[in-house]
Amino acid sequence: MSWSCPLCHAPLTRSGNSYCCPHRHQFDMAKEGYVNLLPVQHKRSRDPGDSAEMMQARRAFLDAGHYQPLRDAICAKLDEIKPAQLLDIGCGEGYYTHAFAEIAGHTWGLDVAKNAIRAGAKRYANVDFCVASSQRLPFEDNCMDVVVRIYAPCNPEELARVVKPGGWVITVTPGPRHLVELKGLIYDEVQLHAPHSETLPGFTLQTHDALAYPMQLSGAEAVTLLQMTPFAWRAKPDVWETLKGQEHFDCQTDFAIHAWQRSED
Template sequence: MSYLCPLCHSPLALKEKSFVCPQGHQFDKAKEGYVNLLPVQHKRSKDPGDSSEMMQARRAFLDAGHYQPLRDVICQLLAAAAPEALLDIGCGEGYYTAGFADVIPGEVKNIWGLDVSKVAIRYAAKRYPQVQFCVASSHRLPFADNSLDAVVRIFAPCKAEELARVVKPGGIVIAATPGPRHLMQLKGLIYEEVMLHSEEVEALPGFTAVQTAQTGWPMTLKGEEAVALLQMTPFAWRARQEIWQQLKAETAFACETDFIVRVWRREDDA
């Protein structure tokens, strides 16, 4: 299995240190081992995704184990499914992807991590050589039709039709989304009225929901950890400067997590 060219959608072949398609489009592997498959015309900004500062904070937060129970839940699901080809969409700096690689059987790992952030992928590839990482759009997956046994999405967007295209019949998509009470205490610092996360289930045409699990636990965070957590959330841009300073001064910020993990199975093509 190989990547598809993001420009002409032909298969890419690895020749020395570059991926090349029959049309002559070439994508060089970086020294860290990843490949950038995000052409400039597919970018929404010059440097999409998280910054280096955000990525370092995210790595420190995850390395401290604050979200390990979520990784454990997904790892258990993957161990039971035993996929031969797995893609982690929106993989960030690779914390979850590396955990998935540990539970997939076999010495040869067909495991990919994809993110729009080149900074994140550089961090991931440098630390986790057992995974193949690429910079690419989640809305234009650089993989062939019916080529993946499993796709994992943790808070990551992706077009439903793209998932239906790349996942094999009988394959699975595992999606982790916020539960109703996820980070209620953090949101309470930012919003005057705290709304529960919606429990509405997204539509995935071509897939059948086969399993749902909900998990959550309390966290007690030091100041820098609380700041890192805020940086990881989509409501960080709503936080006033005094909120950032308040979190930074915390010595034991109490906050709860709430996650919903759903498993979808790709229906057999008629």
């Protein structure tokens, strides 16, 4: 199996350092080994995704092991399934993806951020990386045994299209008290995350697991964590300064891990 053309959905065939479809749409491989399958007309901004600075900060935070229990929990589920083909949507620089590749037969990593994909491709040779939109997955129908989606948005119709009958989607979303201490610095009244309410047409929710544990962070790590959250833009300058000056910042995680199975049809 290989990529499919993001413009016409025909299969892409590799020739040298390029991928081409029967309609002569061509996509060149970067020197780092990834392929950019995000046409200009599919971009929502000039340079979508996180900046290089944000990507590097996130990498340092993840490499410190703060989210390793989450990675281990997903790997345990994958070890039960033993997928031959796995896609990680919103893979970033590949912190989770390369661990999945130790279990899956063939692992693909997709993200809209070129900086993150470039870094991942340079670091992890056991993953096929691409820059692409999660709204238009560049893969053929019924080709994936497992799709992993950690926080990343995706078109549910695309999930139903690319996952094999009987295959799986594993999603991670924030639990009610995820990063509640961090939110307490930003909001006058902290609202807990709403209970899970997602549905995936064509899939049945088979398991729902909660994972929660405390983290003790340095001030710099707390700043990086805030940068990684969707509520960073609400943080006033004094919040950033307060975090930077902290010797220790205690913060709890609360993850909801869902395993969905596609119906056999």
